[in-house]
Structures are given as structure tokens and as C-alpha cells.
Amino acid sequence: MTDVGVAVGRVLFVMLFVLNLGGLLTWVERKQSAIMQDRIGANRASIFGLRLWGLFHPLADAIKMLTKEEFYPARADRVLFGLAPFVSVFCALVAFASIPFGDTLSVAGREVPLQALTFNVGLLYVFAMLSLGVYGVMMAGWSSANNYALLGGQRAAALMITAEVAIGASIVGVVMVYGSLNMMDIVRAQGAVLGGWLPMWGILTQPLAFVLFLTAGIAATKRIPFDMPEGESEIIGYFVEYSGMKFGLFVMADLLETVVIAGMTVSLFLGGWQVPYLVRDGFAFPWGAAFALPRVLVTLLQVLAFMAKVVAMIWFLMLIRWTLPRFRYDQAMRLGWLGLFPLSIANIVLTGGALLLWGPR
């Protein structure tokens, strides 16, 4: 009974965190872009005169999309057409499952790792799910019986291959440094301090991989500057024939992928749930000072730190999305295959050499 409760709790926490964050991102996106551009942003939706800086706009959008007509094109493949948005959202949602949001917590005498699913190959699982998400996009593009949608789906497939190759090659360096494919182990290994004071976060041990991973990760979310599958200004993209909540699900999937990429970046490069110098029973500063804290408080701090890091990373991804102009299709392909991919291979070689020289024997 406790096992089931713990499992449901773990899954529910991750699910609600990702879903709520994904829903909120529509608001964050509108507000952040507005503030960056000296505007105010959507602020008119209100409940009994209460506006709350436009926080009700996601709600109003959801109501609008749910009450709109669900349009099926005459020559569309009805099964695939209906299924596509759900595949997209499902893959984006479950991808977060093996990202740890805290250290182990003892519940009823058991040590419970704070992540929805404990996997030895958790890292590969996240990328598998991220790549599977493109099937929804391709299904949408193919089943719409629309040339523009087909072009969008084809571009999505090409972009996803480009991005996934670069992501996969860039994280090999991280895996080599921390010696595990288990996300929990990777995050735990980042708690070690280098030279007595420097937290061994991925961004310090793998700076090149960080840049490569972030670039490829943004490409995997299919948002500007890598929005060729959508291409609002040229082909409208794979969801050109979609309306109502099915269209909303595609937008949602993009935002959820943003959350997943932010979570991945935080876990692999920014120390995950690690707070600098916070160990199991309190703070232990490099200058000798120590500060004892109860276990529950430490775990709470770690979970909060993870959330804060994810939110900050999402802020940064949004900043990039609202700053950079979009790449042309061929430019993105060139960047992926001639820029990111060879550099990540070089990173693997460099990491191997460095590990040979200074690594653990």
C-alpha cells in the first residue's frame, strides 16, 4: 500500500509540476516578451474584476480552444489526424519522468528517490521520449493532406535528427565525466567539490558541451530560432490544418518540451537539485563553517533549488526565443551538421584526453 502511495506521489508531483509549468508558460511567454519589448502584455482577462497581471489568460485561452470547432479536412486521415497532437503531448509529458527533483527521502522507513521513475538509463529515456515526440509532428504533417503541413512535418523530422545527433554526442562528455547514465547518479556526482571549494557542476567540467547541448536543445523544442517545422512566416507548418484544442496541444507540446530541455540542462550542467555546499545533514562550507539542518529541510531546500533552477533556465530559453531571429532551413542544417556535430565529437575526444590525464584511475 505504501509502495503504491509513494509511486503515485512521485508521479503526481512531476506530472503536476510539468503540466502546471507548461500551462503557465503561455502566460510567461506573453508577459516576458512584453516586458522585454517595453510593453505590458495581456492583462485584460478578469474574474470578478480581479486581473492578477493577466494570469487568467491561459484559462481564457483554454476555454476558447475547448469550445472552438474541431475541424477535420475532407481528405485527412482521420485516425492519424486525431492521434497526432496526443502523441506529441504524451511524449513531451513523460520525458520529464526520469529527471530527479531531489535526493532520496525516507518515507515510512524506506529511502525514496525523488524522481518519477528510477532508471539506470534515465538519460537515454529522456532523449528517446524527446525524439518520439517528432512522430506526432510527422503524423500531423502527413495526415493533414496539405502540402504545407507535409513540408512542416518533413522539416521537423530533419531538424529532430540534426538536433538529436548533436544532443546525443554532446552529452557523451557529461556521461564520461560522471560515469553514469542514471540521472540521479549524475546529479549526485555533481555535488562533489573540486579543489575543496568549487562545486563540480557540469557547466564547469563540460563548458563546450553546455553550449552545444543548449543550442541543440533549443532546436529540439522547435521554437524560434529553430522554428522551421512551424515557419509562421512561410509555411505555417505541420499544424496548419488544426483548430481548437488540438492546435492548443501542439503549442502545449512545444512549451512542455521547453520545460523538459530546461530540466535536462539543469540536471546535466547546473547541478540538478544540488545546492552548493549543502550535504545530507546541513551546510558544510569550504572555510570550515558548518550548519546543521534536519533532513526534511535539506530535501525541501534541494527541491526548491531544483525548481528555481528550472524556472531560471526557462526564463533564459524564453529570452533566447524572443531575442534571436529565426534560422533559414539550410542554415539550421548547416549549423547542426557542420557546427554542432563535429564540435561535440571534438568535445568527446577532448574529454577523453582530459580524463586520461587528470581523471580517476
Add this chain to the structure above:
Amino acid sequence: MKPVQRVYLREVASGLVLTARHFFVNMGRHLAHALGRTEARGAVTIQYPEERRPYAPRLRSLHRLVRREDGSPRCVACMMCETVCPAHCIYIVAGEHPNPDIEKVCTEFTIDLGKCVFCGYCVEACPEDAIRMDTGILEFSSYSRGGMIYTKETLLSLEPAGPDGKPRSPVPIPADRTP
């Protein structure tokens, strides 16, 4: 394209710094505004229905008919405005005035604002200064053509705008427009 430019990182970084600076500066101003420093503004937006920018005094807005001291309209139905109007949107019906010194008076003075082009010629042409376009009212939309036709009584009831350009009389809302 030089190879250095192919590596977008430098330009990307400078762009991100620029937009991030805007974000934080504006956020600070919004925060200061929320904490009571009302002169701090984080955005250039003017929130229109609640907040209006001051109109220029020369702005040509909704017409009004000027009254004499006894309250009757100044208009003497000379038809100058109706003649000069390039849009043919003014319709005047002349009548007798009880005072024999005043030759004519308008019994009907109707402006079809659906046709009006707001050129202001009627104001220029009027020898009696009986029609002005200084009410400061700009929002007079309607769901029907009939709602755009303003009669003498409506036009006489309007006040000139205040010194800040703000309208002083309420917008005459046509019957078919729910406010």
C-alpha cells in the same frame, strides 16, 4: 561572410545582453511603480479606455452646435456648411425665428457621421461660429447606419473639451450600441 561571423555566439551574446537589460530595467520600474513610485513606468503602453493621452487643442473631434446666450442655437440656416461639405453629410431645414431681427433659424440640423470626413470645412465656412469640432469625443461607433446620424438636439447638448483635451460631455451613445 567571415568565418568569425559564422560562429554566432558573440552576436547572440550581445543581443541577449541587450534584451535582458531591457527586461531587468523594466522589471525594476514595474516594481517601483507597484511599491508606490507612480512616476516610474516599465512600459510605454497607455492603457486606452482607462487612460488617454491628451489630445491636441486643434484636434477635429465630434461636432457640436453652439448656443446663444438665451440657449437657442446660433445657427441661422445660411446653408454655408451644407454647401461647402465635400461629403454632403449635413442636412439643414430652415424655419422662421420669432424675433424679426433674426432672419432664419434651423429647425433641423442633422449630420450623418457615417459620411463625414472630418475635414473641418463646415467650421471654417460658418459665419456665425455656430458649429465647432472641439468636443474631444472620438468614440461614436454604431452597429447601424442610422446610429451614425446625429440630430440637432444631440449636437446642441455637447460641451467643448476641457483645457487638457478631455471630453466634458458624455459620449452620445446611439440606441443600438450597448455601452
